[in-house]
Amino acid sequence: MTNAQASLAHLYRVFTKPEGQDSKLAQIERHLSDNLADFLSRHVVASNRSLEDIEQDFNQSLIPEQPQFVSEHAEQLLDKLVAHSVNTYSPRFIGHMTSALPYFHLSLAKLLVGLNQNLVKIETSKAFTPLERQVLGMIHRLVYKHDDSFYQQYLHNANRSLGSFCSGGTIANISALWVARNRLFAPRGQFRGISQDGLLAGMQEYGYQKLSVITSRRGHYSLGKAVDVLGLGRQSLLTLPCPNQTLDPQLALKEGQAILAQGGKVMALIALAGTTETGHIDPLDELADVAAELGCHLHVDAAWGGATLFSRRYGGLLKGIERADSVTLDAHKQMYVPMGAGMVLFKDPDAGNQVRHHAQYILRQGSKDLGATSLEGSRNGMAMMLYASLHILxxxxxxxxxxxxxxxxxxxxxxxxxxxxxxxxxxxxxxxxxxxxxxxxxxxxxxxxxxxxxxxxxxxxxxxxxxxxxxxxxxxxxxxxxxxxxxxxxxxxxxxxxxxxxxxxxxxxxxxxxxxxxxxxxxxxxxxxxxxxxxx
Amino acid sequence: MTNAQASLAHLYRVFTKPEGQDSKLAQIERHLSDNLADFLSRHVVASNRSLEDIEQDFNQSLIPEQPQFVSEHAEQLLDKLVAHSVNTYSPRFIGHMTSALPYFHLSLAKLLVGLNQNLVKIETSKAFTPLERQVLGMIHRLVYKHDDSFYQQYLHNANRSLGSFCSGGTIANISALWVARNRLFAPRGQFRGISQDGLLAGMQEYGYQKLSVITSRRGHYSLGKAVDVLGLGRQSLLTLPCPNQTLDPQLALKEGQAILAQGGKVMALIALAGTTETGHIDPLDELADVAAELGCHLHVDAAWGGATLFSRRYGGLLKGIERADSVTLDAHKQMYVPMGAGMVLFKDPDAGNQVRHHAQYILRQGSKDLGATSLEGSRNGMAMMLYASLHILxxxxxxxxxxxxxxxxxxxxxxxxxxxxxxxxxxxxxxxxxxxxxxxxxxxxxxxxxxxxxxxxxxxxxxxxxxxxxxxxxxxxxxxxxxxxxxxxxxxxxxxxxxxxxxxxxxxxxxxxxxxxxxxxxxxxxxxxxxxxxxx
Known part of the structure; x- marks a missing residue:
């Protein structure tokens, strides 16, 4: 066999022939399945090796020329990568929002990759599209509590959307503010809307002296990114002091009115339902009054706290969330789903149309392709993980x-x-x-x-x-x-x-x-x- | 046992007790591992059931009140979801960019969820952070071909970045144009830069009459989203006719010069290296000359075609890509990695600083947290999949x-x-x-x-x-x-x-x-x- 033939054989093998039961990868899989805590405590070494030292294991910028056997590589992954990962499953890892997950996600992750669907369009996802819409509907109902007839009307409606799945809270927050911005600068007269004509034309058309977004100092850093990306600039984000960790509605109202008095416009008020740093919840109902008073979009960043709505005892802490125009929720936080399961929800099923887009080969007019109103394009079927969790838990x-x-x-x-x-x-x-x-x-x-x-x-x-x-x-x-x-x-x-x-x-x-x-x-x-x- | 105690027992079980070897999930896993093609051909039924019919299986908007056994749910997933998914592994599914994947990704997917790292910060990823930087370096070197000393200097540099991993080409394209926009409107005098002061102030400061982005009609639909999100508006995106499927450099130059002559500014020229619809490659080297002539950012959307650089025979089709200021590449396309592995690369390791941001609890000044220059926040460790593929293939x-x-x-x-x-x-x-x-x-x-x-x-x-x-x-x-x-x-x-x-x-x-x-x-x-x- 020539070298080229050997390479070709290796190549087809990795696409068509599973690793044997005794292979290193199969051993790793069994260990993960049998006892995840034990796998992690054996393989994640609690060393005080410095980051600079670990970097020495990852300092090759040349792609290796020759193929490597899978089992050989698996050994290296254990030694170099797993050994120096963070044991987020550990009960004593209580510093961040990453936690132990239910076991069944290990199997579902494998199924997800085996299916390798792309949810941007039905042609590469089929049943995953209605499944994702159902999951969005379930979470929408948890938040907005509409009745059956509402969801019958909108759950699978090609021209409406209850929200989007996305990689995480950051994209969800950007998506929400994108919709808020585009809705604010709606088409009128010669102006074709900000989506077409841009922010400069929008500001001129509507005659605003400045544009602001109000939140508290506990607002997530993604809000700064959002106003940067959206062209408003970080100075447009007013982060109000909140020594008691929640946004004071009177202060928000006062600051908002000052902006209006100067000829400015408040694009959105962002309330936090579970701040990243202390877990506090802004007074949502009172802030909904403030948003109504200021005539602005109310967004609730409930990436962390949204799941509190599952609790009859504590769900009331989020009273007023149903008045939000948009809500961010992360299933990979308190819904115990693997990383990469963010959601943005819209009160108005028509809101997503502010950012609707089409292409010739997918997302055609009238299609139910999920990508037509999402910020992201190709996406995997993470919604299955949440669907399973909602049923199993x-x-x-x-x-x-x-x-x-x-x-x-x-x-x-x-x-x-x-x-x-x-x-x-x-x-x-x-x-x-x-x-x-x-x-x-x-x-x-x-x-x-x-x-x-x-x-x-x-x-x-x-x-x-x-x-x-x-x-x-x-x-x-x-x-x-x-x-x-x-x-x-x-x-x-x-x-x-x-x-x-x-x-x-x-x-x-x-x-x-x-x-x-x-x-x-x-x-x-x-x-x-x-x-x-x-x-x- | 009371109901509450029973629920609690069920709950702890899913976090701590694996499913047995004879459980439905274990059977599914074995079938996936032993013969993926057979699993798919047995479970994905090639029915002509309509989407509307499938939607009937996903029309519940109420979250079920009571827990369900894992195996019972797994059966339902097979019947309702897997049965009506798309067999993207099939050799006769040749309509989209989703294909069969190497087997080892099934096992790695399980490992990824078992580790559940969050790459936004080192505290929840540790070795995954240097690994991701190495992978970005490898792909950067594939594109830009710098020497060892360049990568030694920048691979693990806290104040520089060779690019970012992200969920896909759309986020990569938006990230690239975000950087291009922010660099164009750099701080000067009283103006603190567009990142701080916004697009309106930037346009006033620099005195541009209009802002444009030039590409061909084959440009991916994400480019329209990008100019929308970034505040330029979709009308700012000039999509030039290209009946032979590639952008004519003379036409691009002529149109660009016309914009300059009217007091406008070309923010970026976007060349395509593998159009989504026909796979054609724009003349990158000539378009780099055009970008230089117009004084604008050159972005190459090589989401599909970038992997051609692995080939000595065909890599030359992308001649000139090393002159691009930024490049988009999707590992989940021709690098055969599961969905969710996009990348944006920057020629200048300083470019990412245009969008650098900090927070009090992570992404602190001087940290090597990957989230400091990425559009997304929390992200999983998909880079491991590409790392493994680069070594195994x-x-x-x-x-x-x-x-x-x-x-x-x-x-x-x-x-x-x-x-x-x-x-x-x-x-x-x-x-x-x-x-x-x-x-x-x-x-x-x-x-x-x-x-x-x-x-x-x-x-x-x-x-x-x-x-x-x-x-x-x-x-x-x-x-x-x-x-x-x-x-x-x-x-x-x-x-x-x-x-x-x-x-x-x-x-x-x-x-x-x-x-x-x-x-x-x-x-x-x-x-x-x-x-x-x-x-x-």
Whole structure:
């Protein structure tokens, strides 16, 4: 056999011949299926190898010339990649919004790739298109609570859309504001609408002096990207102070009216239902009144908190969300679906037509191709993952997950408050909270000499950063950190630990141990000594 | 056990207990692994059930209240969803850019979900971040051919970026034009740049009367979305006629100069390297000269054709691509990676800084978080799929795939030309071609009475639509269709069949049978009789 023939044989093999039962890949698959926690704890090594060191394993810019055997490559993936990944399944990984997932997603992921559908058009997805529309309808109904006849009318309507699936909350937020912008600058007279004629012509036609979007300082960073991409510019995004972590409707109204008084226009008010940093929920119902008063689009970024609607006990925290013109939700957050399952929903099934587009070979007029109103083009069938989850867990199951997460966060908050060396900085509304390590001696001293705060805060900030870094590097547990103003320190942003208690596998013992580890770590750090020395 | 306890037990089970070896999901997995083609041919039923009928299976808008057993749900997925999906793996599914994939992706998909990393930040991805940067570097080097020292300097540089992974070519194209727009309206004087101050202020500062983007009529529909989203408006996109399927550099230059002469500015020239409809490649080197002459950004949309660079024989078709300021490439097309692996690359490693953004809890200054310069936020680790493919297939393997696809398309073109009842409408440059069914009697008559074309074309158009629809519905094979101007009919768009011969499993027999099926189908159709009657 010549080299070329050998290469060709190898090539056809990878397309047509499965790896054997004893192959490395088959072993990996079995281990994943049999015991994911064990697979991860064996293969993800909790080393403190630095990123710069890991980069040495990924420093080849030349594509290898010759093919490699699958099993050989699988070994390398385990050694180089899996070993130095992050164990997001771990019950002590409570720093970000990525958590353990139900087991069945492993199998569904394989099915998804086996089917390899493209949901941009029916010709490459068929049943996946109605399935995705149904899932969008289910989530739409969770939010907007219309009756059967509404969904019968719109669920599979070729000329309407209840929303779009997309890769995540960022694309969902951009999509929502894109629709809001295009609707604001509708065609009239000679002006063919902003979609055709652009922002400059739109501003001239409508005579606005400036265009603004209002949200709080807790608004997700994707909102800044959205106004940048959409041509408004980041200065058009007013991020109002919110020391108590929620947007004050009076302040939003006042600022909005000031813009109108100057000849400006408020394009959208963005309320947050579960801020990324603290999990707080803006007063949606009152902000809906503000949006009505200002005559602007109300968008609710519920990427994190939307799933709270599954809970009868806590769903009421989102009262008013049904008044939003658009809502962002991420199924890969509190719906426990793998990464890549964002959604944007529109109250008005006609809203998506603001961005409808066609092509000659797909998305033709009258087709039900999902790509006709989405920002993305080709997409995979992630909607199947959410469809399966909604059925296998049921509303009931999701409710239990949501309730347990929130109650766990409240229990952790109580543990922090009871601990002599920690201070709660924001209380949990959903399952997020923030806190700080403040040695008891410092707490006591600040009670009697509050003016010391100015000199102590920068040192406590450094201590927080150092603890978080060392804890992350030690690899046993993980909390994240952020910097924000709080009710106690409204004028001065402070560094805090941030935890997200969404992993159903996290136990009270895990939480106790995380605090214990942080305390053990803290007292060994030079930043700790600096804080204590500053006490004099 | 109470109901609540039972629900809770079910809930924890799905997070912690794998399905048994005899479970339905395990059976599905084994079938996928053992013989994907057999799984698909058994479960994807080639029924002619209408979409409206399938929608009846997906018409529930209420989320089910109670949990369902995994195996029960898996059965339903097979019956309702898989049965009515599209068999994109089939060698006779040659209508779109979705093809059979190497087997190892099934296992990797499972690993990806098991790891569930989020690549927006290192804290939830670690080794995946350097891996993704390496993959971007490899593809960057494939396109731009810099030397080792360049990649040593930039591959893992926190303040630079060679590009971004994203969900697909649409987001890649939008990202590229976002960077182009922001670079054009750079800060100067009081103006803080378009990213901060917006498009209106930018146009005023720079004094442009209008802003344009130039491409050909074969430009992908995502380009229209891009100029819409970015605030330029769809009218700013000049889609120049290209009856020979490639953009004429002289025409592009002339149109660009006309815009400049009117006080306008050309923001970008977009050249196509593998048009979606016919696979043609614009003269990139000459268009790079035009872009230089017009002083504008050159973007090459090589979503489809970029992989041709793996081939020593055909890579030269993309000569000049290394002069592009930005390039779009989709690994889920001719790199045979599952859906969701788009990339945008930038010649200048500083370009991504035009859209750099930060947050308090991630993407901090100086971090290597990939999310700091990407349009999307949270993303999964699809880069692993391409990394594995680049190693397992090697450049050599990809070259074979590319060469074979193109040669297969040439062979199919010859079959069409030799067939009495078919006409080739565009010849393959890459592995795409278009053709029509034109009964021999019609072909002969048109040779002597060309003026009959005007009355016959609309009837042939209807026949084309009818054949394509019936073929698709019969479920044995699939070609797509589009509508375009060709060299023979430069003034008049005609309907044509469109095929993409990227599936390595497609044989000459498959192609022979597809033509035979189309011919068998055609003669039974009323649209065929209408054509023949029009001959008189």
């Amino acid at each position: 049921g509303r009931n199951g999701y409710e239990l997950l949501i309730d347990q997460s929130i109650e766990k966060a409240k229990a952790f908050a109580a543990m922090i408050e009871a601990h002599p060396h920690f201070q709660l900085t924001t209380s949990p509304v959903l399952c997020l909270l923030t806190y700080r390590y403040v040695p008891q001696a410092v707490q006591e001293r600040l009670l009697v000499e509050p003016q010391l705060a100015n000199s102590l805060h920068p040192l406590l900030d450094e201590l927080t950063v150092a603890i978080q870094k060392h804890q992350r590097e030690s690899g046993h547990s993980f909390v994240s950190r952020t910097r924000l103003e709080t009710q106690d320190y409204p004028q001065q942003a402070i560094n805090v630990f941030r935890v997200v208690l969404a992993n159903p596998l996290t136990s009270a013992d895990d939480l106790t141990e995380i605090l214990a580890e942080q305390h053990r770590l803290a007292v060994t750090l030079p930043q700790f000594r600096q804080v204590m020395e500053a006490l004099g | 090697g450049r050599n393997g990809y070259e074979l795939l590319i060469d074979q696809s193109i040669e297969k398309a040439k062979a199919f073109a010859a079959m069409i030309e030799a067939h009495p009842h078919f006409q080739l409408t565009t010849s393959p440059v890459l592995c795409l071609l278009t053709y029509r069914y034109v009964p021999q009697a019609v072909q002969e008559r048109l040779l002597v009475e060309p003026q009959l074309a005007n009355s016959l074309h609309p009837l042939l158009d209807e026949l084309t639509v009818a054949i394509q629809k019936h073929q698709r519905e019969s479920g044995h094979s699939f070609v797509s269709r589009t509508r375009l101007e060709t060299q023979d009919y430069p003034q008049q768009a005609i309907n044509v069949f469109r095929v993409v011969l990227a599936n390595p499993l497609t044989s000459a027999d498959d192609l022979t049978e597809i033509l035979a099926e189309q011919h068998r189908l055609a003669v039974t159709l009323p649209q065929f009789r209408q054509v023949m009657e029009a001959l008189g």
